[in-house]
Amino acid sequence: MRLGVIGTGAMSGAIARGLTKTDNAAQFVLFDVNDAAAHTLATDIGGEVAPDIETVVKECDLVILGVKPHIQRLVLQEVAPALTSSKRPGIISIAAGRTLTAIFQDLAEFGVSECPPLIRVMPNVNAQIGMSASAICFCPNVADDMRASAISIFEAIGECIELPEASFSVFSALAGASPAWFFQILDSFARAGVKHGLTKKQALQAVTQSMLGSARMVQIESEKDTVPSELIDRVCSPGGTTIAGLLAAQAAGLDSALVQAVDATVLRDQELGG
Numbered sequence: 348m349r350l351g352v353i354g355t356g357a358m359s360g361a362i363a364r365g366l367t368k369t370d371n372a373a374q375f376v377l378f379d380v381n382d383a384a385a386h387t388l389a390t391d392i393g394g395e396v397a398p399d400i401e402t403v404v405k406e407c408d409l410v411i412l413g414v415k416p417h418i419q420r421l422v423l424q425e426v427a428p429a430l431t432s433s434k435r436p437g438i439i440s441i442a443a444g445r446t447l448t449a450i451f452q453d454l455a456e457f458g459v460s461e462c463p464p465l466i467r468v469m470p471n472v473n474a475q476i477g478m479s480a481s482a483i484c485f486c487p488n489v490a491d492d493m494r495a496s497a498i499s500i501f502e503a504i505g506e507c508i509e510l511p512e513a514s515f516s517v518f519s520a521l522a523g524a525s526p527a528w529f530f531q532i533l534d535s536f537a538r539a540g541v542k543h544g545l546t547k548k549q550a551l552q553a554v555t556q557s558m559l560g561s562a563r564m565v566q567i568e569s570e571k572d573t574v575p576s577e578l579i580d581r582v583c584s585p586g587g588t589t590i591a592g593l594l595a596a597q598a599a600g601l602d603s604a605l606v607q608a609v610d611a612t613v614l615r616d617q618e619l620g621g
């Protein structure tokens with residue numbers, strides 16, 4: 348399969364780098380206004396750089412639009428002329444907020460009368476190490492084999508669930524944005540460790556391994572229907588250290604800070620939608 352990428356930045360780069368470490372045999376055709384960015388990625392993954400967007404669209408089976416949401420309309424204007432031929436690639440948007448309807452409305456304004464096969468995916472940056480949590484949804488006209496190809500890409504670089512588009516905003520918060528929050532949480536814990544005398548490296552190693560193990564524990568225990576609150580109780584000894592720390596974190600607004608983070612992300616995602 349020939350996989351096009353328009354906009355070879357942080358997220359597309361993570362997808363491409365992650366995919367080349369799997370046995371998914373995609374051949375990449377890349378384009379970026381920043382020619383150096385496209386060439387760097389091409390060198391890393393063994394792909395080719397196209398001279399323009401039209402070439403990417405004409406040569407590929409699936410094309411990932413990897414530009415920021417506010418740039419997408421501009422890119423769709425350049426994509427549109429190549430979508431009038433009978434062989435049209437699947438267009439995969441990974442942009443936060445941008446709905447399938449908004450994407451088709453833009454294309455229609457640029458002369459595309461019949462909706463092309465449009466696919467929306469919300470991946471995350473951990474795609475680079477095969478650990479993305481991705482959601483996918485499709486326009487009704489996407490053929491079964493194209494759906495399967497798109498799903499196979501995102502399953503190769505982590506987990507991929509089919510989700511109604513209406514749930515994309517909250518998924519974007521919980522899975523698309525959350526890596527940044529977890530990186531922040533790790534960094535904050537590591538600083539607390541430094542405050543108490545560990546080196547930054549020791550502190551980061553301790554808290555990273557603990558977070559990894561805890562996430563895995565939740566995954567494994569959830570198969571037995573054990574919920575996180577039961578796991579919390581297993582750690583909190585009566586009159587012990589953990590409950591003292593947990594209550595202090597809650598008094599400082601831990602729960603409400605996380606809910607507010609999700610609320611703000613959902614709101615911003617919806618603002619970016621049109």
Ligand SMILES: NC(=O)C1=CN([C@@H]2O[C@H](COP(=O)(O)OP(=O)(O)OC[C@H]3O[C@@H](n4cnc5c(N)ncnc54)[C@H](OP(=O)(O)O)[C@@H]3O)[C@@H](O)[C@H]2O)C=CC1
Binds near residue numbers: 356415416421
């Ligand atoms: N970063 C993440 O973790 C995630 C991002 N996303 C989505 O992925 C998309 C890309 O985000 P991200 O990778 O962070 O952004 P980046 O800025 O890292 O990458 C975008 C790339 O597109 C290039 N570009 C800008 N304009 C054009 C154009 N007209 N034609 C071709 N290329 C262009 C940029 O070049 P230049 O830098 O020179 O402008 C840049 O190299 C966004 O829509 C975002 O919502 C989704 C999930 C997670």
Ligand SMILES: O=C(O)[C@@H]1CCC=N1
Binds near residue numbers: 443519523524
């Ligand atoms: O910050 C953003 O808008 C993108 C979408 C999800 C993660 N990064």
